[in-house]
Amino acid sequence: MSAREQILERLRSALHDNPPVPHIPRHYREHSGLDREERIQLLVDRLVDYKAGVTVVDEAGLAPRIAELLAGAHSYVVPEGLDGGWLADAEAAAPGRRRVDTLEEPLSVAELDAVDAVVTASAVAVAETGTIILDGSPDQGRRAISLVPDHHICVVRSDHIAGILPEALRRLDGTRPLTWISGPSATSDIELERVEGVHGPRNLDVIILRS
Structure with missing residues (x-):
């Protein structure tokens, strides 16, 4: 009997x-x-409190805003x-910087x-909590690409904003790899000195796309 079978047999016996x-x-x-408008405003308030950059745009303003945020980047990665189309303006301004993770x-x-x-x-x-959740879908990619680069630009569709956590959980598949983001990476030592970028990007810019 394997170790797995032994464990399962003990569980069956106990139950x-x-x-x-x-x-x-x-x-x-x-x-x-x-x-929807109240959810947008509340999310903006929470993200600003977390020291994230926040912009609310319509479809026409999305590509220019992404290009603006990427203006100082020598290279960037996307899933x-x-x-x-979101990257059209960034590519036109400075082609050849994009890396694609597959x-x-x-x-x-x-x-x-x-x-x-x-x-x-x-x-x-x-x-309510200012939390953004990634689930590893093709437009979000694997967890590593959102944790290693120093600057994360994240697009949130307005119809994907839930008011409170129970509403959000009903929209998620719990079997997928979920990454929960509440502001830029930050921690504090015993003297409450804030340190950013310890376990993720130092800079988070959120673009809320009205849809």
Whole structure:
């Protein structure tokens, strides 16, 4: 019998009497009651409080804003599923800077560390907590590309903004690799000295796309 089989057999033995599962009351809020504009404004407020850069644009303003944020970057990486139209202005301004990360040919950690920025989409955002969630979809890529480069530019569609966490969780597939982002990477030592960039990008710019 393998170690796995032994563990499973012990679990079956411990649960042989099939004890009833107690009812757990859940009285927390399940709906925020906020309309779309209120969700946008609340998310902006929280992100600014976290020291993230925030811009709200329409479709026509998205590519120019991304180009503006990438103006100082010598190179940047994008997941293979990102909408190429979002990068049209950045490519026109300075072609040849884009690196594409694919599952077949992923960039190494050293290669990711050498690029200045990353541009991704997002799965869901939580307005109340200022949290942006990536789920590894083709337009978001694997977790490493959003953690290694020093500058993360993240596009959040306005219809992907949930008011509170329970609303966001209902939109997510819990079997996917989820990355939860609340502002730029930061931590504090015992004297409460804030240090940024310890375990992720020092700079986070969020572009909220009205849709």
